[in-house]
Amino acid sequence: MPRGAFSAVALTAALSIALTSCSSSSGPATGTGTAAAKGLVVGVTSDPDTLFPWKATQFQAVNVLQNLYGTLTEFDKDLNVVPGLAESWETAEDGKTLTLKLRQGVTFADGSTFDSKDVKSSLDKIMDEATAAVARASLSSVTSVEAPDPATVVLNLTGPDAALPANLATVNMAMLSSDDTEEKLNTAPNGTGPFTLSKRVPSQSITLARNDKYWGGEKPKVPTVEFRVIPDESSIVSAMQSGNVQLAVFNDPLVAQTAEGGGTITVTKTPQLNYHVLQLNARNGDLKDVNVRLAIQCAIDRQQVLSTAALGEGEVTGPITATAFKSDPNKRPCPNRDLTKAAEYLSKAGKSGGVTVKTIVSQGEYATSVNEAQNLKAQLAEAKINLELEVLESGAFVDRWVAADFDAAVALNGGRPDPDGSYGRYFTSKGNLNKVAGYSSPELDKLFAEGKATTDQAARKAIYDRVAAHLEENAAWIWLFSGYTYTATTAGVQGFTPMANGSLQYLRTTSAS
Template sequence: MKRRSFLASTTAVFGATLFSGAAPRIASAQTQPVSGGTLIWGHSETTQNLDMHQTGTASTGRVLQNVHNSIVTVDQDLNVIPMLAESFEQSDDGLTYTFRLRPGVKFHDGSEMTSADVKYSFERCANPDTGAVNFEVFNAVESIDTPDPLTVVVTLNQINAPFLSRLAENGAGVIMPEGSGDVQGETPIGAGPFRFVRREFGNEVELERFDDYWDGPAYLERVIAREIPEPTVRLTGLRTGELHMINDIPADRIGEIEDAGELQVVKWFPLNWDFVNLNHTFEPFQDARVRRAFDMIIDKEVLLEGALWGQGAVTASPSYPTSASFNADLVQRPQDIDGARALLEEAGYPPGSLDIVFKATTNYPYHIESAQILVEWFRMAGVNLTIEQLTWADWLSQCWVDRDFQMTMMNFFTLWEPDFLYYSLFNTVGAFNYRSISDPEIDALTEEARITVDPAERAEIYKAVQQRLFDEAHDIMLWFRNGSIGAQPSVGGLDTIVHPNGSNLNFHKVWLNA
């Protein structure tokens, strides 16, 4: 059902490659890079804690991607390649990793990177007192040795097959100056192409070109990220020239902007995946029949049209669709209101007996629209669903940190690495397991995957994890969402801006024509 038909028929109130379609619609007036200028970016989200070890939000990571570099990174095919390390090697037994660092790498405070900084950064991330969201990456680390200023040797006490790929994300692999942890949350210091200047919380972040960047200075003199979660306001700023660039063009306006031909449009699939979360400490959701019933209430295709104007594709799995571990055999449960009512009654919840509060954040307007659509379907299934709208900061405080919610919705970016995805989100002790899921079978599988060296065997384990998640309906998977950027014709280098993970934006090779 197309969105127009859906809107007309419902009583609800509404307020394959990783990187495809990336060619801008308009050629820049000048094809050669130009140095100088300040790019004003309309950022669709609000930054939070600026400590790259502690932050769990892609909104903040998207900015800090330009401030920090990791010891290793990935290429367009998501293969791990050197970054701040000039080279790396793994021992035959898989227990020792040796990193040879690039000489002459400068931090924004003027100090030169050495092995002591790497040791400090890894140990800080691993330390429980730090509160790092990627602490478990270092669980198997036995020792970190620095035989000379440009060599780091990490020894594990057991095989951790995804160790290198987990370091390829800034969260775990970012290298900070030794002793800088206390200031990272407010004034981050890294070795990236841009230096942090200031932040007005909830308004904007200013970055300045770092001329001593090891990979050559950026073209832009400055980037100002203006935080504008409201899609229409963001688009208006672009069209009036107040903004040079925005991410997340409003889904209902992408076709119009492309047809007008006045702005550059970059699109890719996928940007992220969305799912409905059920708090497993809430008694009804401790029963798999209730969780499956809630899954059956939702028509994912219609919800995609209604909330996202079809800008994505439904999925029963959160794995990247190009990943070897993607379980293509999973198919979404079709909407079955009568079946859901029967399953709820079997679980002891007859019509009218369940009152559920759905907490949705205004940081993602399409989450609010999704929740509003769900109200009517849940009413039809005999469930009283009410919506509580939260700011992004309140959502993070209540749902993420305090786990004070019954039902919510969230999207995740940059989780291309399956250990990062499945261990962090679904293992009982995973740092991103804010739903309090505790499934011994998933725990065992995600631990087994970590010590399984053969990639094909490891992929099969993750497929089994996906099957278990689906069977138990621990969360309700919805869709992959498309990514989009709109820009003035004066912006060059847009073909370089999207990180291979589909989420982060890198301004190193972006420029402004006069």
Template sequence: MTINRRDLVKIAGAGSVALAAGSSVGPGVSAQEAGTSELIIGKSAEAVGYDPALVTATSSIEFLAVVYERLVTFDEEGQPQPALAESWESPDELTYIFTLRQGVTFHDGKAMTADDVKFTFDRIKDEATASSWATQFAPVDTIESDGDRTVTFQLSSPYGPFLATLSSAYSSIVPMTDEPIDFVRTMVGTGAYQLESATADVETILTRHGSYWEPATPVLDQLTYRILPDEASRLAAVRTGDVHLTTLADPVSVDSAGTSEGVVVLEQETTDYYLHGFNCQRAPFDDKAVRQALSKAIDRQAIVEAVFFGKGHVTGPIVPTLGDWAQPVEQLPNYEVDTEGASALLEEAGQSGLTFRILVGTLYPEFVNIALVVQDQLEAIGVTAELEQVEWGTFIERWLARDFDAFVSFNGSGNDPDRALYPAFYTDASVNAFQFSNEEVDRLLDAGRTTADRATRQATYQQVEVEIADAAPAIFVSTRVAYFATRDNVSGFTPTAAQTWETLKNTSVS
């Protein structure tokens, strides 16, 4: 049996794509009644904590994008631009001196100073914080504040992706206060919107930051997020006008939205990618040959066609949306479909007739569909993959505990290959859920981040891609195409490859 796009639509059935036109979208007025001061967003999942130093879930990062800000941002050409830092200089490859923007205040009314910046990054580096992103700041030796507006970072070695690291959501600036703030349960940032209220699994309201530093921003008075895990309900809500904006994942839903009166569908290929990951410390996937065998058996383009209707591109460890950092997937080992070779590797490893379980979070229908196609394709080499479908909170808990044989998810690449690879594939790195360890990969990843020369880094990362693809800690599938359905009276919401939700501060409703 070969699962194709039509089969997946049948499997999904009414449950995932039915247009539940009469479904309730929660408390409050509809988007059509809300007027121009409010944008109502249908959100697929509740945040899993708010702390920038700890979050890994997209459902949390979506809030951080508009409530918090970073020192640096990147434009569509991949060039660093001022954000909370109005300028910076680097007299050598080890010292970065930032001058902070004047007139920036936190939501509690406190002026942002250099002490807040120092506190933010000292906190990430502090082992007591247990930040998921601490390894990204390992090259930072010291952070010193000089007056209110000058911050100096001293590095222990050159760090090529330093500015890209400072632009990431986990680098959001938080306030230093006399009384500790529980950043997991609340948000106090400098962003265009501030947290007004949150009712778990129902609704979160953000309101305008009245002292925001950027003139005439934000445009709206309020963002209201209604938690609607079911994609059919989100689609129905945007079609009826109960919400202004929502995300979609299932291409069937996307097609349906595109034919709906008053609805506009936006799509953007992102720097995220889908993957089927292995637990490299759990038998039989502690054997590289077994992982290689399964990688050889998977037709990635067939997954793109069946699950995503041909949207997106097959990817290696570095996504093609990062431009020339990536190399053609045809040059990567274990990418050409070779079922005979896969079967031979399994036989040599003593794993013919292998059975294992794939952990899948049901919040994302495409995860389930990817797992179904993988399950189907592996039957060709006598491998049985059993799907273990769980709700999203359980998936996150087990992912963090490394309690799985394999899993399907997506990963973020940010705007630099170091962000894509180091946290996930360096030995004992903070989000290395694969528990993967490879001396050559570690050596190359160290080399890639300890020089600022782009040509040298590019050559290094292309070697890293080959090494990771050969070791196969994951089956890298394809880039993630993000889909958004909006009412046609929404303007200014502009998805980008790496940053989307930040544009909500420029979004309006007519």
């Protein structure tokens, strides 16, 4: 969020962290004291709110966990699906089974061997509603999981599922040891990833150590990666300039410009699949009426939000941001701001006098949220729509968001290469995040089922175009814009590859000198 002015408490904390970093180093101690000096320090604005991968939705948590855990498939730098813990997979001719061959010799951080029983256990638990895994809907086509031998897993499916290989690549589908529990992993992560947990100081830092038994072809280049919590992006720039932080990913374009202007920091700009959105809970209060939601849609100039909050760095977007399935933002009831239409919709709803919408906003998870919220509030006020803003710390926002305890939410949501992974869990009636989405319909259920069952790319694009049209015509949410991330590195940092999905998976190839 815009971090121009933060509280005296936050300032004190940031100064305390900065002083601590000058006097001591985190990470495993060594006889020579040189390991920490060769490690990498990454500046972040929030502490992870969970270390349990199946429930992680906060960006900071995901960024840490994807370096601790492995998944059956992975994305390469171009977001193509490639082998992960499964070195190969094959779909039956009728599409009703997916057989995966697992890598041999893979171990968890605790030294135990990874095999098919861990995969079966993980997938069965993710599918169990009691687990409350955020990716459960991505396995909706899976009827059962078999482990015929230690190196083989068979997924029995209701039918073809074109999205499944991509859905298996997210950290919310991390493979866990069958012996582990959520309670244990929240304090002692035990994954197959390139790093292991070394040390955690709550609200200050979390340090990962190189996993020398990592199955990947190359071991991580650095002995440690410390995620250091500094609540303000501008303060992270100062820490980089003073040599205390070597890498950071910014959301605020103004901060990125400031960082690059100093001459000692290199900034790489990467377009993102993530999208900024005003989420509406269509099951609450006045928002139950589609006309009220359409009035909100028509009263917003998205380009103004983008220009005000993010200096115009990005593009106005429709629901689907994945390159192969991208929505046309002009195909919506009000492609441009139209206050006359907004008034007409409010009149149809019997709300000519206006409405009030209680709206939650996160402060600490991304840089532009408060500015977005304030601009939206100002624009909507002209249409007699009052956004009553409640600004929350990142962890409190996530708790309220997951509980669907809001009428509206100003949010930055992660985009994925496949639309089913992005939205199947939100907008289908049985999607495990449908409570958060606040909207579903029989038509969407049918369309998402068709999208999974169709393998032809052009046909899938046509199906998801209909999904996007339905979401826009019913103003389920108000999609605003997609922006950039700005990866800042100091001299001596090499080998990091930014990705369009915001992943920090290439910390494993990053070196620091």
